[in-house]
Amino acid sequence: MIDVKIHLKKPGVKTPKGTCYVVAKNGAFIKREEWWARAIVPAKRIVGLDEEQTSFQLLLPPFPALELAKAHKFFRQTYIRFGSEACVLFYHTVDGYKIHVPQQCVDAGGVECDTSEVLPGDVCGSIHSHVGGVKAYHSIVDQQDEEYWDGVHITLGVITTRQDFSLSVQAVVNGHRFPVDMDWTQGLVPVKNGRFVIDCPEIENWVIPEEWTERVHPFPNDANFISFKEIKKPPKPRKEGP
Ligand SMILES: [Zn+2]
Secondary structure: OOOOEEEEOOOOOOOOOOOEEEEEOOEEEEEEEOOOOEEEEEOOOOOOOOOOOOOOOOOOOOEOHHHHHHHHHHHHHHHHHHOOOOEEEEEEEOOEEEEEOOOEEEEOOEEEEOOOOOOOOEEEEEEEEEEOOOOOOOOHHHHHHHOOOOEEEEEEEEEOOOOOEEEEEEEEEOOEEEEOOHHHEOOEEEOOOOOEEEOOHHHHHOOOOHHHHHOEEEOOOOOOOOOOHHHHOOOOOOOOOO
C-alpha cells in the first residue's frame, strides 16, 4: 500500500503540502518537506508501487513483398535520376498497405519530405533509401527525424542500379526504438554480404506512377533555400520602390 500522495502536475492546480510524488510533463519527482529544507527532485523509484518493464509487440500485419518492391523500384529510379536518397510513407486501409510518395527534396545524403498530407488510412511509418556504399541503418539524423514519429521505419541501404540492397527495420514508440523481426517484411531472399533481393515477379510489370516521380526534387543550389515547400511557391512580385 502506497502511503505517500501522488500529485498530477496540471496548470492551476497547487501541489499539496508535505511530502508527495509529483508526476509532471518531464517525468516523476518527489517533493520533500523536512524541518531543514524543502526540495523537489527527480524520483528514480516510487516506493509502494510495482515495477514496470519496457516492452514492445508489433501488431501490424506483415509488410507485403510487392509494396516493398515498389518502394525499391522507386528508390532505384531516384538514384538513377539524381544519385540521391528518397522517402515514401506507408499506410494501412481495409484493402491492406498502400505507399504514398510525399513532396520531397533529395540529395545523396538526405531527404526532406512533407508529412503534412492527410492520407486515406492509418499512417504506419516510412521507408527511405541510403545510396551508393551507405548501408541500411538508422543514422543520428534519422533517429532525430523519427523521435516523435511513432511507427515502423524501414531503411533500404546500398541502393544503386543493382537489384540487391541491405535492410534495417525499427519501430519507434515515444522516442524508444525496437528492432523488428526480418520476417515482418515479406519476400526477402538473402544473397551475400547481408544483402537481399525481393522475390516478387509482379514488380516487372508494375510501372512507377508519374505523380511519384514528379514529387521528387533535387535540393535547390540556393543558400536562401528554407524548405522544399518554397519550390512550388510562385516568386513574390517585386515592390517598385519610390
Ligand atoms: Zn537515413
